[in-house]
Amino acid sequence: MLPFTRPSIDEDTIAAVAEVLRSGWLASGPKVAQLEAELSAYLGGRPVRTQTSATAGLEMALLACGIGEGDEVITPALSFVATANVIVRVGARPVFVDVGLDSRNIDLGETEAAITPRTRAIMPVHFAGHPVDMERLYAIAQRHRLRVIEDAAHAIGSCWRGRRIGSFGDLVCFSFHPNKNMTTIEGGAISGGSAEELRAIELHRWHGQVKSGLDGFDTLLAGGKYNLSDVAAAVGLGQLRRLEEFNARRRALISRYYELWAEDAPLRLPERGDEGHSWHVFTPLLPLAQLSISRAKFMEAMKVQGIGTGVHYPAIHLFTAYRALGYREGQFPNAERIGRETVTLPLFPAMQLQDVERVVNAVNTILRGARR
Numbered sequence: 001m002l003p004f005t006r007p008s009i010d011e012d013t014i015a016a017v018a019e020v021l022r023s024g025w026l027a028s029g030p031k032v033a034q035l036e037a038e039l040s041a042y043l044g045g046r047p048v049r050t051q052t053s054a055t056a057g058l059e060m061a062l063l064a065c066g067i068g069e070g071d072e073v074i075t076p077a078l079s080f081v082a083t084a085n086v087i088v089r090v091g092a093r094p095v096f097v098d099v100g101l102d103s104r105n106i107d108l109g110e111t112e113a114a115i116t117p118r119t120r121a122i123m124p125v126h127f128a129g130h131p132v133d134m135e136r137l138y139a140i141a142q143r144h145r146l147r148v149i150e151d152a153a154h155a156i157g158s159c160w161r162g163r164r165i166g167s168f169g170d171l172v173c174f175s176f177h178p179n180k181n182m183t184t185i186e187g188g189a190i191s192g193g194s195a196e197e198l199r200a201i202e203l204h205r206w207h208g209q210v211k212s213g214l215d216g217f218d219t220l221l222a223g224g225k226y227n228l229s230d231v232a233a234a235v236g237l238g239q240l241r242r243l244e245e246f247n248a249r250r251r252a253l254i255s256r257y258y259e260l261w262a263e264d265a266p267l268r269l270p271e272r273g274d275e276g277h278s279w280h281v282f283t284p285l286l287p288l289a290q291l292s293i294s295r296a297k298f299m300e301a302m303k304v305q306g307i308g309t310g311v312h313y314p315a316i317h318l319f320t321a322y323r324a325l326g327y328r329e330g331q332f333p334n335a336e337r338i339g340r341e342t343v344t345l346p347l348f349p350a351m352q353l354q355d356v357e358r359v360v361n362a363v364n365t366i367l368r369g370a371r372r
């Protein structure tokens with residue numbers, strides 16, 4: 001069985017985890033400090049704070065910006081649902097805008113049109129690791145005095161015009177879930193932030209508590225509990241060392257997909273982007289209108305061939321929790337079409353070029369046999 005993704009954990013990382021387990025210090029300690037320092041060095045020396053997930057990171061970033069009840073945050077209708085959920089969880093309103101059909105990234109024209117006096121922040125997603133147009137995004141934010149919280153869950157190692165995502169910008173949130181381009185099992189990191197925002201993130205991350213001397217404690221706010229463990233950080237250190245190699249491998253596999261589908265591709269390929277794209281997922285669209293089978297039947301047929309597939313993602317505004325906020329079908333046509341037609345094909349560093357050929361042959365056979 002070829003899955004659509006699989007993490008690559010090497011023996012050195014397994015040994016480093018065993019060493020932490022034997023050390024007697026398992027929760028946040030020297031390995032977390034080292035991972036934050038190495039991530040900071042990777043991101044041009046910016047401050048980095050790790051946490052238990054990107055979901056926690058995005059939520060703490062919103063809280064650190066003082067966003068809550070009565071505020072609006074502009075975000076794409078197509079993403080993993082966490083992007084919108086965190087906005088709701090802090091009491092603010094997610095204001096959705098559509099995405100580009102092939103870029104999958106937030107439409108910046110619609111973003112600017114959606115700004116109201118209640119807008120406090122923009123939360124874009126670098127979809128699949130394809131960077132948003134940062135010049136245009138930050139020009140809009142500056143014009144309207146908005147904070148930008150980048151959902152960079154897919155984008156560790158991505159570059160925009162040669163600059164790493166996270167090495168600039170306001171607050172940039174990465175995910176280290178096992179499906180992402182590097183993992184700490186579960187985990188995330190925030191890069192950037194003002195001195196006050198960093199202080200707020202540290203408080204929200206650990207009970208709002210500050211210590212002084214050996215026995216002085218104070219709690220400044222009702223914080224959460226989102227600190228990473230040293231066991232997780234040891235995995236992250238092993239992964240970060242190989243991140244450039246992993247991402248180069250993803251790009252090589254993608255080149256093979258695009259080469260084999262240079263002509264007569266039976267599905268619609270996403271925008272290719274440039275060498276700054278880190279290819280977290282490969283998500284073509286099925287031409288459902290020309291097919292006699294559903295997406296589920298296609299996925300089933302792939303499974304029979306021993307090939308795993310996924311869906312990244314259904315449009316967020318059509319979920320029950322978001323319809324309850326007043327969203328409805330027809331508002332964001334690209335996000336809705338992508339949500340219906342998208343299918344994720346295998347892409348991960350341990351995959352071989354022959355695996356790409358196998359996937360392409362299976363897709364070609366299934367889709368050509370299902371033409372109306």
Ligand SMILES: *Cc1c(COP(=O)(O)O)cnc(C)c1O
Pocket residue numbers: 052053054055056079080082083125151153154174175176177186187188
């Ligand atoms: C994975 C993901 C998240 C959440 O990351 P976790 O670390 O699992 O909390 C947020 N946004 C997007 C776009 C994601 O893909």
